[in-house]
Amino acid sequence: AQSVTQLDSQVPVFEEAPVELRCNYSSSVSVYLFWYVQYPNQGLQLLLKYLSGSTLVESINGFEAEFNKSQTSFHLRKPSVHISDTAEYFCAVRSSNQAGTALIFGKGTTLSVSS
Amino acid sequence: DGGITQSPKYLFRKEGQNVTLSCEQNLNHDAMYWYRQDPGQGLRLIYYSQIVNDFQKGDIAEGYSVSREKKESFPLTVTSAQKNPTAFYLCASSITGTSGELFFGEGSRLTVL
Numbered sequence: 001a002q003s004v005t006q007l008d009s010q011v012p013v014f015e016e017a018p019v020e021l022r023c024n025y026s027s028s029v030s031v032y033l034f035w036y037v038q039y040p041n042q043g044l045q046l047l048l049k050y051l052s053g054s055t056l057v058e059s060i061n062g063f064e065a066e067f068n069k070s071q072t073s074f075h076l077r078k079p080s081v082h083i084s085d086t087a088e089y090f091c092a093v094r095s096s097n098q099a100g101t102a103l104i105f106g107k108g109t110t111l112s113v114s115s
Numbered sequence: 116d117g118g119i120t121q122s123p124k125y126l127f128r129k130e131g132q133n134v135t136l137s138c139e140q141n142l143n144h145d146a147m148y149w150y151r152q153d154p155g156q157g158l159r160l161i162y163y164s165q166i167v168n169d170f171q172k173g174d175i176a177e178g179y180s181v182s183r184e185k186k187e188s189f190p191l192t193v194t195s196a197q198k199n200p201t202a203f204y205l206c207a208s209s210i211t212g213t214s215g216e217l218f219f220g221e222g223s224r225l226t227v228l
């Protein structure tokens with residue numbers, strides 16, 4: 001079975017500062033990893049995903065995440081945040097060899113960007 | 116546009132009443148899911164279905180029921196047996212046999228008075 005731990009429930013930062021949202025996973029098999037973003041009272045939107053290949057994956061709005069197998073981590077980073085990045089962020093995992101199973105989500109990290 | 120439609124967006128019910136939340140998708144996805152979201156708890160899986168007329172319990176299925184009579188539809192009934200039904204409910208779908216990336220609806224917020 002897989003599990004996900006998001007190490008920070010809340011991360012307050014100032015605009016234009018860098019940010020890192022931490023995610024660790026537990027699994028005995030190879031995995032797919034995802035970051036989703038949720039704005040208030042909305043559904044989740046996929047931010048980026050790691051399936052295979054390059055361990056560094058990027059989103060279109062400046063976020064990136066690096067898959068580190070030895071550390072079992074998939075931390076999300078952005079070098080300079082905007083007010084509009086304020087949202088809740090969820091890390092999720094799924095075994096890569098169990099088609100049809102659901103994603104397992106972490107408890108979420110609330111990113112609050114202030115001016 | 117293709118997507119997932121959940122209705123209603125907001126729902127108020129009295130304690131002891133069953134309620135049904137609708138989820139419809141036109142993405143032609145085989146798999147559909149229901150998650151429950153509570154503050155600080157993340158998303159917890161209630162039920163999922165990989166194919167029509169088949170579904171499996173998730174981690175917190177007690178007090179809920181589902182049906183999957185059509186590929187496009189996966190309604191969730193919150194029964195009176197659910198002890199704490201007030202929550203935000205999210206429906207999602209995915210293509211079976213791929214990465215399992217989920218596509219989410221906008222959610223339904225249920226408040227039991």
